[in-house]
Amino acid sequence: MLDCAIIGGGPAGLAAGLYATRGGLKNVTLFEMGMPGGQITQSSEIENYPGFFDHEKTGMDFMDTWQKQCFHFGLKHEMQKVERVSKTGEHFTVTLENGEGVESKTVIVCTGSTPKKAGIKGEDTYFGKGVSTCATCDGFFYKDKPVTVLGGGDTALEEALYLSNICSDVYVVHRRDTFRAAPSTVERVERKENIHLITDTVIEEVLGDAMGVTGVKLKNKKGEITQMDNPGLFVFVGHNVNNAVLKDEEGHFICEMSEHGQVIVDLSMRTSVPGLFAAGDIRIEAPKQVVSAAGDGSVAALQVISYIQEQA
Ligand code: FAD
Numbered sequence: 384m385l386d387c388a389i390i391g392g393g394p395a396g397l398a399a400g401l402y403a404t405r406g407g408l409k410n411v412t413l414f415e416m417g418m419p420g421g422q423i424t425q426s427s428e429i430e431n432y433p434g435f436f437d438h439e440k441t442g443m444d445f446m447d448t449w450q451k452q453c454f455h456f457g458l459k460h461e462m463q464k465v466e467r468v469s470k471t472g473e474h475f476t477v478t479l480e481n482g483e484g485v486e487s488k489t490v491i492v493c494t495g496s497t498p499k500k501a502g503i504k505g506e507d508t509y510f511g512k513g514v515s516t517c518a519t520c521d522g523f524f525y526k527d528k529p530v531t532v533l534g535g536g537d538t539a540l541e542e543a544l545y546l547s548n549i550c551s552d553v554y555v556v557h558r559r560d561t562f563r564a565a566p567s568t569v570e571r572v573e574r575k576e577n578i579h580l581i582t583d584t585v586i587e588e589v590l591g592d593a594m595g596v597t598g599v600k601l602k603n604k605k606g607e608i609t610q611m612d613n614p615g616l617f618v619f620v621g622h623n624v625n626n627a628v629l630k631d632e633e634g635h636f637i638c639e640m641s642e643h644g645q646v647i648v649d650l651s652m653r654t655s656v657p658g659l660f661a662a663g664d665i666r667i668e669a670p671k672q673v674v675s676a677a678g679d680g681s682v683a684a685l686q687v688i689s690y691i692q693e694q695a
Contacts, residue, residue, distance in 0.1 A: 385487035389413045393421020394673045395663025396493035397449045398680030400458035416464035420446035489658045489687045494625035496664040505589030513596025518542040525615040534619035540564040652683035
């Protein structure tokens, strides 16, 4: 019987593993379907993690020491995909892809989320080289430069507002003539002089060279093709929340979820099921940053330690 099963080895899962093991739990296993590190390993640079300021290092280099630190303190790692978590009596069963069931007193789910791609020509080629899905992460790279934003929902317009404080101009491209975002957000956007709304238009292609994105090719409803020479493209067409492990065999969630499929937690990362915790990008109102995912993981692990003590 494990003290704690951690599912997902991104910043939330690794921080949870560090705090759980250093906090005295003996049997803690991290189940990660790939190499530990999470989404940030796809990034060529991380500039906003406090205390880490090394332009030579990639997201992969940055996360490498996290796992070493955890394993040093006794975290065990199984490279396995988890199918499902279920509560059996007082304990949990973590069912692995190979069919094996692992019993645990507590579970912390840290399976993260995946930004959706728009499927535009050139998007994959220039992802991380000018195409971004995170204004907080990458906006500063375009300080005083013009950028393009793709999307028409709340996230797209909120992120456009964030970028408008850093970039010279923000061009929001939306395929419809009205925005899905809240009317108050649309009004705030319309009041910003350096945000320009381009409606009834799609992005046909991301243009670039060996250095990264150089612009975008646009096509409007009338079929007219134009080009904008902006070095950054921010794509906000939604996130897939990796919540499948929380569904039972009938496809029902085992804990309370938001309408967007995020796990509802309190400030201690407790879900509606005692002993089950969620941390990082998978939870409601996640800022989707490494620093906050790590903070969540530490909070969840400290709560796990208290929970086990209370149950003893
Ligand atoms: P994730 O990092 O998504 O980790 C989840 C892990 O769970 C993954 O490793 C996945 O393999 C695993 N997993 C999922 N399902 C299962 C399963 N069923 N079984 C086993 N394992 C599973 N943030 C910043 O703060 N600064 C930046 O500069 C920055 N740049 C970014 C650049 C890019 C290209 C991307 C994609 C993201 C960036 N982010 C940045 C965001 C940041 O990476 C995320 O907010 C953070 O990684 C979330 O951590 P997490 O642990 O919640 O989830």
